[in-house]
Amino acid sequence: MALMSTPPNKYNAESAFEREAWDGAEQDRLGTHLVEGALYAQFTFEDGRTVTRLPQTLDLYCSSCEKEQTFERTTVPTGSDDFGWAKSVVYRCRNCQARYQAFLYTWNKQGFWKVGQTPEVRERIDPALKKALGKSIVLYQKAVRSRNFGFGVGAVTYLRRIIEDKTSQLMDLLKDEKWNSWSEEERAEFENARKTYQYSQKIEYAAEKILPPRAFANGRDSFTALHDVVSSGIHSKTEEECIEIFDRCNVIFTRTFQILHEHKREREEFAAQLTALKR
Ligand SMILES: [Zn+2]
CATH class of the missing domain: 1.20.120 (Four Helix Bundle (Hemerythrin (Met), subunit A))
Incomplete structure (x- = not known):
């Protein structure tokens, strides 16, 4: 007998949509934390839930372009999520392709911690x-x-x-x-x-x-x-x-x-x- 799949109802469709919106917003927040957050400060997600992936792009200051640019993730994710201990991720300036930004992080059920980055956090003062x-x-x-x-x-x-x-x-x-x-x-x-x-x-x-x-x-x-x-x-x-x-x-x-x-x-x-x- 063929397996009958449950037909999508209105409630399921809505919650999937809501879930996607929540994921997007929380992933943006995580991105901002990666860029501006302090080292070793715990980042937690809303409602005790979690996203599973780091953002594909980040807005970062590029020292080559001398302005804020979109940086794209260059490291290919291994496995179905980005969780792990002392893992690294690298982003590259989409415009000049010459500047990179790497982060070291730990991510588990309790939260997310940025534990290192190179180049270092920008201390540029106006x-x-x-x-x-x-x-x-x-x-x-x-x-x-x-x-x-x-x-x-x-x-x-x-x-x-x-x-x-x-x-x-x-x-x-x-x-x-x-x-x-x-x-x-x-x-x-x-x-x-x-x-x-x-x-x-x-x-x-x-x-x-x-x-x-x-x-x-x-x-x-x-x-x-x-x-x-x-x-x-x-x-x-x-x-x-x-x-x-x-x-x-x-x-x-x-x-x-x-x-x-x-x-x-x-x-x-x-x-x-x-x-x-x-x-
Ligand atoms: Zn650049």
Whole structure:
């Protein structure tokens, strides 16, 4: 007797579709973790389920093309899945075919860990931020390196130190930038902020005055994270939670310092040109 297969019903078709969507989304998340995640940080999938394959392509910075490119997996998977202990996977730039990125990982039922990569995690720091941070750049590099090696507590501690060092400079920059255009009330508000606000409040206050409104609104969550860094909020947090906090506040931190420094430089250049003109 021929085996009768079960005819597909609506429920089965829907769940297969949903399963595919979930796989795609989780595989993308895994890809982002491969590219940006810290070493030895555990990556877990949603709902206690798992995908079985690494992504076929990744978006990575190519040092040959000097921009973000699609990298394609070159290593052929062996077996029906990519699970294993200390396994490696290699991707190649689809555009120039000249640059490779390799990862070493361990993947089992408990989760996924990136345990090595070459070239190393990118520590490229925006030249504008480098200038804005001055001597604190050394601390910032250590913060980024700590983050990339999974030392989240170390990363936020370095960041906290920079914030403490830089906040008064930030307030000075803001004063130089706005003082002449401020009303008496705004000047009083500034003095009050300078004397009584905590570090994170000062940065938030300065950022609100200097960042484009949209960037500021988007950064709301970053200020909560920033506040955690400079208050006692991080004392009870795990390495992973600290990495997450670092990533969240890093964006707003970088933007604020860059923009203020940029304004200051432009104004100084303008003043210099004006002086030259008057001669
Ligand atoms: Zn390339």
